[in-house]
Amino acid sequence: MRTQKLTLTDCPDAARLHQLSFYKGWSEKDFEEFLADPLTQGLKSEEGGKLCGYILWREIGEEAEILTLVVAPDFQRRGLGSHLLDALFQRLGEQGVSTLFIEVAEDNEGAHLFYLKQGFNLISKRPNYYQREENKYVSAWNYIKKL
């Protein structure tokens, strides 16, 4: 599987997939703003010209944070998420980044299992961080991986 840079032309499809995947998905404008930030970069994977997954991260010095990772529903559990993450590990390693963070909503069970399998460790929880229905909140679980 080949990965390529996520660019401004991908923003509409990236937003569509994000909104399919999360309770409050990000808009096309959100993606444009992230990609305009020089500290933020993205990688994508396509099949037949169609966006099937991407990862977006921010690097600050020796630390980086995954902002989001999305695999289209039809492509899940086929190794694409792991592949995008491996491509990120490789890039960060080349750039001397030593620590990677990710924040996952408490109720996203599949993502917790995914990141634990990828060698991330739970370091803290932020209560009532993500809103669900009105007056209902779930915590954010913070994971770290040393590269």
Ligand SMILES: CC(C)(COP(=O)(O)OP(=O)(O)OC[C@H]1O[C@@H](n2cnc3c(N)ncnc32)[C@H](O)[C@@H]1OP(=O)(O)O)[C@@H](O)C(=O)NCCC(=O)NCCS
């Ligand atoms: C989480 C996500 C990125 C995983 O991508 P993926 O391509 O499906 O993951 P992989 O196929 O590489 O899975 C690797 C391993 O992670 C674990 N895993 C992944 N998704 C899982 C799920 N839904 N339930 C349980 N375990 C899961 C499994 O151990 C899996 O290995 P296996 O399929 O051999 O059992 C994908 O489900 C997704 O995009 N979800 C919606 C958005 C999201 O929650 N993103 C993460 C928060 S930023």
